[in-house]
Amino acid sequence: MTDVQIRVIGVGNRFRRDDGVGLVVAELVRNKIADAVDVRVLSGEGASIIEAFDGADLVFIIDAARSFALCPGAVVSLDPRRQRIPSDFLSYSSHAFSVAEAVEMARALGMLPPMLRVVAITASDFGSGDGLTEVVAEAGRQVAEHIVAVSRRLLQREAVRSQGASAR
Numbered sequence: 001m002t003d004v005q006i007r008v009i010g011v012g013n014r015f016r017r018d019d020g021v022g023l024v025v026a027e028l029v030r031n032k033i034a035d036a037v038d039v040r041v042l043s044g045e046g047a048s049i050i051e052a053f054d055g056a057d058l059v060f061i062i063d064a065a066r067s068f069a070l071c072p073g074a075v076v077s078l079d080p081r082r083q084r085i086p087s088d089f090l091s092y093s094s095h096a097f098s099v100a101e102a103v104e105m106a107r108a109l110g111m112l113p114p115m116l117r118v119v120a121i122t123a124s125d126f127g128s129g130d131g132l133t134e135v136v137a138e139a140g141r142q143v144a145e146h147i148v149a150v151s152r153r154l155l156q157r158e159a160v161r162s163q164g165a166s167a168r
Helices: 017-033 046-052 099-108 134-167
Strands: 006-011 038-042 058-066 075-078 115-122
Touching: 006 017, 006 046, 006 134, 017 038, 017 058, 017 115, 017 134, 038 046, 046 099, 058 099, 058 134, 075 134, 099 115, 115 134
Parallel strands: 006 038, 006 058, 058 115
Antiparallel strands: 075 115
């Protein structure tokens, strides 16, 4: 076990069709590497998102987004440590306190984790019902695979570093 703490936060509402993509991605990641990554699912309430940053070295937040400039299934990955998330860049789904606002509040409070990625998947259907549209489901599968690969590389690198340090 390594000392690096990776957290995956899936945000959304499973009963608002594509708005559930963050939750689906979190479940896919949990099924692949649950023993190595802390996976959480949240409704999108801002304080719970900020609270979920605590103790993590790398956080991935996955959420559905509405965009008039991007096609459904488009994936936008942002590094809030290097850039602000413009509130008008993507109109984040149906949450009262958007992921962008939670991240900016955490920044103002000095509570951002050392590494943070906000991954927005452009949705097409926020209507009532369960299940993702196919294009959003496919994008979600790709995002989950990417998160799993990045997490495994980071954990492997940390394990090698820890072994080298203990050998000295």
